[in-house]
Amino acid sequence: MPTSDPSTIHDLPTPALVVERSVFEANLAAMDAVLPGPRLRPHVKAFKSTALAARLAADGHTSFCCATPKEVEGMVAAGLGDDLLLANESLDVARLGALADRANITVAVDSDVTLDAAIAGGIRSVLIDVEVGLPRCGCDPADAGRLAERARAAGLDVRGVMGYEGHLMMVLDRDEKERKVERSMSLLVAAAADVGGDVISGGGTGTFDLNTWCTEIQAGSYTLLDTDYAKLGLPFEIALNVLSTVVSVSPKGWIVADAGLKSMGMDHGNPSWEGGDVFIMSDEHVTLVPGDERPIGSWSVGDRVRLQSAHVDPTVAKHEQMWVVDGDDVVDRWPVDLRHW
Amino acid sequence: MPTSDPSTIHDLPTPALVVERSVFEANLAAMDAVLPGPRLRPHVKAFKSTALAARLAADGHTSFCCATPKEVEGMVAAGLGDDLLLANESLDVARLGALADRANITVAVDSDVTLDAAIAGGIRSVLIDVEVGLPRCGCDPADAGRLAERARAAGLDVRGVMGYEGHLMMVLDRDEKERKVERSMSLLVAAAADVGGDVISGGGTGTFDLNTWCTEIQAGSYTLLDTDYAKLGLPFEIALNVLSTVVSVSPKGWIVADAGLKSMGMDHGNPSWEGGDVFIMSDEHVTLVPGDERPIGSWSVGDRVRLQSAHVDPTVAKHEQMWVVDGDDVVDRWPVDLRHW
Numbered sequence: 001m002p003t004s005d006p007s008t009i010h011d012l013p014t015p016a017l018v019v020e021r022s023v024f025e026a027n028l029a030a031m032d033a034v035l036p037g038p039r040l041r042p043h044v045k046a047f048k049s050t051a052l053a054a055r056l057a058a059d060g061h062t063s064f065c066c067a068t069p070k071e072v073e074g075m076v077a078a079g080l081g082d083d084l085l086l087a088n089e090s091l092d093v094a095r096l097g098a099l100a101d102r103a104n105i106t107v108a109v110d111s112d113v114t115l116d117a118a119i120a121g122g123i124r125s126v127l128i129d130v131e132v133g134l135p136r137c138g139c140d141p142a143d144a145g146r147l148a149e150r151a152r153a154a155g156l157d158v159r160g161v162m163g164y165e166g167h168l169m170m171v172l173d174r175d176e177k178e179r180k181v182e183r184s185m186s187l188l189v190a191a192a193a194d195v196g197g198d199v200i201s202g203g204g205t206g207t208f209d210l211n212t213w214c215t216e217i218q219a220g221s222y223t224l225l226d227t228d229y230a231k232l233g234l235p236f237e238i239a240l241n242v243l244s245t246v247v248s249v250s251p252k253g254w255i256v257a258d259a260g261l262k263s264m265g266m267d268h269g270n271p272s273w274e275g276g277d278v279f280i281m282s283d284e285h286v287t288l289v290p291g292d293e294r295p296i297g298s299w300s301v302g303d304r305v306r307l308q309s310a311h312v313d314p315t316v317a318k319h320e321q322m323w324v325v326d327g328d329d330v331v332d333r334w335p336v337d338l339r340h341w
Numbered sequence: 342m343p344t345s346d347p348s349t350i351h352d353l354p355t356p357a358l359v360v361e362r363s364v365f366e367a368n369l370a371a372m373d374a375v376l377p378g379p380r381l382r383p384h385v386k387a388f389k390s391t392a393l394a395a396r397l398a399a400d401g402h403t404s405f406c407c408a409t410p411k412e413v414e415g416m417v418a419a420g421l422g423d424d425l426l427l428a429n430e431s432l433d434v435a436r437l438g439a440l441a442d443r444a445n446i447t448v449a450v451d452s453d454v455t456l457d458a459a460i461a462g463g464i465r466s467v468l469i470d471v472e473v474g475l476p477r478c479g480c481d482p483a484d485a486g487r488l489a490e491r492a493r494a495a496g497l498d499v500r501g502v503m504g505y506e507g508h509l510m511m512v513l514d515r516d517e518k519e520r521k522v523e524r525s526m527s528l529l530v531a532a533a534a535d536v537g538g539d540v541i542s543g544g545g546t547g548t549f550d551l552n553t554w555c556t557e558i559q560a561g562s563y564t565l566l567d568t569d570y571a572k573l574g575l576p577f578e579i580a581l582n583v584l585s586t587v588v589s590v591s592p593k594g595w596i597v598a599d600a601g602l603k604s605m606g607m608d609h610g611n612p613s614w615e616g617g618d619v620f621i622m623s624d625e626h627v628t629l630v631p632g633d634e635r636p637i638g639s640w641s642v643g644d645r646v647r648l649q650s651a652h653v654d655p656t657v658a659k660h661e662q663m664w665v666v667d668g669d670d671v672v673d674r675w676p677v678d679l680r681h682w
Contacts, residue, residue, distance in 0.1 A: 113643060
C-alpha cells in the first residue's frame, strides 16, 4: 500500500468502501473447505478488483469468470490470465481475440451470431451457454450440440457447457432449492453430453454447496457478501461496509451522513444500518433515524457510521477502491480496476 | 471530439449513454425562457460533466451548484470557477479552501461544526443552509441568524441562505405544489431576513417555474431528464438514453441486451423501453419482452435498443462519458469527469 494512503480508518475520506479483513478471510476459508482450487471459478463481477482476484489466486483459484470484455482485459493485464471465462454473450470479442497469445480466454456463445463473432474475433475456446430456467441468455438445450459441432468445424476448442441457475440463488428453503437446482442442472448435464468437453460451469454463491452437477462453480459474492445473501444462512458473513461521515444532526430526530445512493447499489433496496433505520436515500446523503441504543442527543457531526449494502456487485462498481481494514488499521487498498465496459 | 472516437451511433461500444442533441438544446431553451443567466444556478450533480457545464456557461449560466467537494474541484480545474456553491454540508472542505485564490467558492453550513470546518479550512464565503421540510440537512430556521453572526465574526462573507424543498419536487398537482412550496419557502425567506446577504438559493427542476421566492434556482435534471421527472408535465423531454446491444434472442419470447443494472440508476426502479416491457435487470443484462409492434421473430442478435432511466443523476454517475448524437451521427463526447468524492 502506498505510504501516502491513510493508515487508520478515521482518516479515510468518505463515503468509502471498507473490507473487514478477518471476515473476508473467513469467507475465503469457508468456501475453500467446500470448493478447493479449480472446483471454484471465482466470478470477478462481484468485486471487480484484480487485487482481490490475486488474493484468491494465491489460494489456488487460478481460473476466473468475467461478465464483461473489460473484466477479461483487466485480468489479462494483471497477469491473471491462466484460464479466463467470459461467462456472457458479447459481439465485442475481437478485443479478446487480440489477447489470445497472452492469455487463455474462453467465451460463452449461445447462438450462431455470437459464435460467428467469436470465430471472426480470433477467439480460440468457447463454452456453449445453455438456458437452464433463468430468463436470460443461453441456447435451447436441444441446440447445444449443433452449436458445438459448428464451433469445432471452425477450429475452435469447445471446452464444454455453462448454464446459470440464477433464478434459484435466493430460494430460502434448502430442500426446495436442492430439488429445483437438480431439475435445472439436469438440462445442463444433458446438453453437456451432446456438446462434449470436460467443463460443466454454473452455480453461484447461493448454490455453491448443493450444485454438485457442475465441475466448477461461478461464485463471487461470497467474498464480500451483502444483506440479501446474508438472509440465506450461508457460512459467509458481510465483509463489506460503506463508511460514512455524519454531516448534519437534526433535533427533530434524524442524522444525515454522506453515503448517498450514488455510493450504493440500490436495485435490491436500501442499505441497512445496525444503529437504527435508514429513512431516506438521496444522491449524496442518507438520512438515518438512530435507535434506542444511542439516542439522537448523543450524535455529533463528524461521527462515523457503517452501512451494509443490499447488493454487493453494483455497490463495489460505484467506487474507485476498497480499503481493507483490521480493526482501526487500514492494511491495504484494492483498486476497483475492472469497472465499465 | 478526438478523431479516434466513433463517428456514428452504430459504432459506439455498449452500454453507452447517448444524449439527443436536439432534445437537450430544447431543454436548455425552455429553461432559459424562464430562468435566464444568473436566475439559474445549474446543479452539476445531475450530469457530472464539465463539458456539459461549459455548454450552460456559454448561455450565461456561470454560477454553478455542486453536491460534493470533488465536483467543486473539477469545475475549478475546468476553468468554471466564477461562482461555485457546495450546496451540501461537508467536513472535508480544506481541499476547497486551498483553491480560494483560483475560484470563487461558497460552502453551505448548517451547524457550528460545519462552520468551524469552513473557517479552519480557509473557506471565504458561506450560505446558511436552512431546513425547509425535507428531512435532510439544514439548520432550524430560528438558528440561521446566530450562525450567520458567528460566520461574519470569523471574517467570512455570508452571502445569504439556501434551503432545498426536495420533498416537493414530485408533487403532481400544480396548485398543491405551489401552496406547499410557498409554505416551505416562507421559512427560508424569514431566515434570509435574519441572515442578511442577497442570495436565497433553492428549488430544482420540479419547482423551477413556481419557486418565485428564491433569487436563484438549483436545477440540473432538466438538461437530460428521466422517466420520473417526465411524469410532471414540465416543458422538458428525455434527452438521455442508455444504448444497448441485443446479445441473445430467446424463442420463448424475450431478448437480452447488454445494459444491466450496473449501467443504470436503480433507486427509482427499472428503466423504461418504448419497444415493450423491461422484464429483469441483472448486473450486466436486461431481459426485455418485445411488444406487439415488433414481435420476437423479427429480433436479431446485434440489434440495438434504447432504454430510458428512471433517475438521471445516478445513471450518469455510472459511466465514463456521454455521447452526443444528432440522428445517427455522434457529434460530441462529454467525459463524466466529476464522479466520485
